Amino acid sequence: MTTVFLFPGQGAQFPGMGKDFYEADSGVRKLFEEASDVGGKNWAKILFEGTAEELKATDVAQIAIVLVSIAASMALKARGIDASACAGFSLGEYSALYQAGVLSRGDLLRVIDKRGELLERISRTKDDADGPAGMMAVLGLDAETIAQEIQGLENVYAAIHSSPAQTVLAGTAAGLSAAEKVLDKAGAMRLVRLRVSGPFHSPLLSDARDEFAEVLRNTNFADPKIPIVVNTTATPPLSGDALRKTCVDQLDNRVRWVECQNALMAMEPQRVLEAGPGQVLCGLWKTMKYGLRAHPAGTLEAIEGLL
Numbered sequence: 001m002t003t004v005f006l007f008p009g010q011g012a013q014f015p016g017m018g019k020d021f022y023e024a025d026s027g028v029r030k031l032f033e034e035a036s037d038v039g040g041k042n043w044a045k046i047l048f049e050g051t052a053e054e055l056k057a058t059d060v061a062q063i064a065i066v067l068v069s070i071a072a073s074m075a076l077k078a079r080g081i082d083a084s085a086c087a088g089f090s091l092g093e094y095s096a097l098y099q100a101g102v103l104s105r106g107d108l109l110r111v112i113d114k115r116g117e118l119l120e121r122i123s124r125t126k127d128d129a130d131g132p133a134g135m136m137a138v139l140g141l142d143a144e145t146i147a148q149e150i151q152g153l154e155n156v157y158a159a160i161h162s163s164p165a166q167t168v169l170a171g172t173a174a175g176l177s178a179a180e181k182v183l184d185k186a187g188a189m190r191l192v193r194l195r196v197s198g199p200f201h202s203p204l205l206s207d208a209r210d211e212f213a214e215v216l217r218n219t220n221f222a223d224p225k226i227p228i229v230v231n232t233t234a235t236p237p238l239s240g241d242a243l244r245k246t247c248v249d250q251l252d253n254r255v256r257w258v259e260c261q262n263a264l265m266a267m268e269p270q271r272v273l274e275a276g277p278g279q280v281l282c283g284l285w286k287t288m289k290y291g292l293r294a295h296p297a298g299t300l301e302a303i304e305g306l307l
Contacts, residue, residue, distance in 0.1 A: 004269040005083040005099055006294065007069045009090030010062060011195045012278040013055045018068035019048050020300040021075055028071045034105065035067055039113045043067060058123060058197050062091050062116035066108065069095040069276035075303050076275060085267050087229040087260050089281055090160065090200060093250065101225035102243055114215045122208045123198030130173035133199040135159065140189025143167050149186045153178050159201040160255040163287040168194065170202035206252045213248050227267065234259035257284065265290050273297040
């Protein structure tokens with residue numbers, strides 16, 4: 001059966017996620033130990049005992065979500081379910097890189113640890129008197145209308161085209177507040193501040209490019225073993241070198257998730273699974289009205305239900 005894996009991004013985190021995988025599989029426990037060795041943090045304690053606010057910080061949330069996503073992939077593979085193609089939403093692209101054989105597990109953990117620390121540090125330089133920089137989902141307006149309405153506003157950008165009726169903005173606190181006013185007046189159905197601590201996929205993070213490129217310079221990027229549709233181009237690059245470049249470009253460029261989903265659907269999958277915490281990507285897939293449902297696969301119970 002042709003199966004696509006979707007990997008969730010930052011904002012999907014919640015306290016206790018992944019505990020079922022951890023308790024059931026010694027391989028997952030080893031994965032958590034390896035991550036703790038890389039970053040010097042006790043990830044089992046953080047995920048299973050930490051608060052939602054503690055998990056929100058970029059340098060915590062990023063590796064936490066990747067750990068649970070890889071644990072879900074391991075559980076699926078142990079039950080004979082493997083990916084024929086994959087894509088990751090924002091941060092989830094790194095889980096997809098691992099799934100496709102582009103990054104080794106050690107390199108994945110090291111890169112995510114460095115990326116999380118870097119983006120948290122750069123994001124805090126964008127905080128202002130109104131509060132921390134972040135992101136906001138806009139529901140009920142199309143992407144073109146949103147772009148027109150925020151044109152001319154300072155420090156706010158369209159960062160993720162999530163679905164036909166949802167776009168995520170990134171900005172400073174003041175920039176997001178200004179956008180709220182004009183978009184509410186323009187008829188937005190909902191304006192939701194997201195559980196993230198940075199203005200991701202926007203020019204506000206361009207300062208991170210050079211330092212992150214240096215992190216990746218000596219990291220081995222193998223050619224993908226399966227197609228991986230990437231956020232910035234909505235195409236499956238064929239070489240590891242091209243994928244290294246997309247990792248840098250993703251920092252300050254828009255995530256084209258609607259186009260990514262269309263590219264995956266063009267591969268004619270028979271099954272689509274969200275491998276990781278939450279069901280956000282299942283919901284976004286549903287809005288595309290393909291006639292093929294995406295199933296959650298972020299818990300042992302959900303995975304057992306697929307068999």
